[in-house]
Amino acid sequence: MARIYRFAALLILLTLASQSAATTRKLTVLVQEQPLILKYHNGALLKGNITVNLIWYGTFTPIQRSIIVDFLLSLNVARTPAPSAATWWKTTEKYKGGSCTLVLGKQILEENYPLGKNLKDSHLLSLSSKVNELSSINVVLTAKDVLVDGFCMSRCGTHGSGQPKTRSAYIWVGNSELQCPGYCAWPFHQPLYGPQTPPLVSPNGDVGVDGVIINLATLLAGTVTNPFKNGYFQGPADAPLEAVSACTGVFGTGSYPGYPGRVLTDKTTGASYNAHGVHGRRYLVPAMWDPQTSACFTLV
Ligand SMILES: *[C@@H]1O[C@H](CO)[C@@H](O)[C@H](O)[C@H]1NC(C)=O
DSSP states (O other), rough: OOOOOOOOOOOEEEEEEOSSSEEEEEEEEEEEEOOOEEEESSSSOOOEEEEEEEEEEEEOOOOHHHHHHHHHHHHTTSSOOSSHHHHHHHGGSSSTTEEEEEEEEEEEEEEETOOOEEEHHHHHHHHHHTSSOOSOOOEEEEOOEETTTBTTTTTTTTEEEOOOGGEEEEEEEETTTTHHHHHTTTSSSOSSSSOOOOOOOOOOHHHHHHHHHHHHHHHHHHHHHHHTTEEEEEETTSBBTTTEEEEOOOSSSSSBBBBBOOEETTTOOOBEEEEGGGOOOEEEOOOOOETTTTTEEEOO
């Protein structure tokens, strides 16, 4: 997934000087950015109860697993203080034909690296098909010491699907802690490219896993709103800007390229977050495009 920085509220002051025989005419043109529109391509979205199965590939500590499991649970528990992860997820319900409830399903631990530590897409596909059921999203999570084709080069994870009639999809996200935290775990690490701002303190004390949350959130929203490459997106179908990837780099109000925006800070730990979850957890969730306002929605 390309991390493309949108230049929000970019005003280009274009001064055109045109000379004629008698006078010099200065023309100032204010060019405003077009509103961001994700086009709906008339295909099915995921809806209803969707089971999320987790396939853990390689070493994850129980704490790391609970941070991610709690995030999934948080998306459907409304009784957490505002701003909540559940409110963030509700934005997906504004997409026509969508509205789904994610239900935690099976978890499979592949702790012994049965396919090695250098995976290709075909390996990810075979891992994702370890659970076979209708109306599900199988999520493959690769540990920090697993190399995956294209990881850190052009993507931090990916999503795809089986046949539309199965209403099933898959997601892969890698833990970037050792490989490219400045790319896939930004803003919790100094950015690899672009303008440099100090990193934020990650809300769960694990830069790699808090980065996984951002990418998992991005891919879950992209999966339910564009599961079969004919839902909501902008640009080419094989490299689309989707619900959250269209808002990449935005976490709070006032963001600009290299600056994630104003978010909440824990006074004791200095940790940054913008969403409460279950079990007292806090998360930093990325902005999501809101079809009703045609703008990137942030919780704070
Ligand atoms: C989803 O599951 C819940 C709990 O099992 C059930 O009450 C609800 O009717 C289901 N919703 C749909 C759309 O199937």
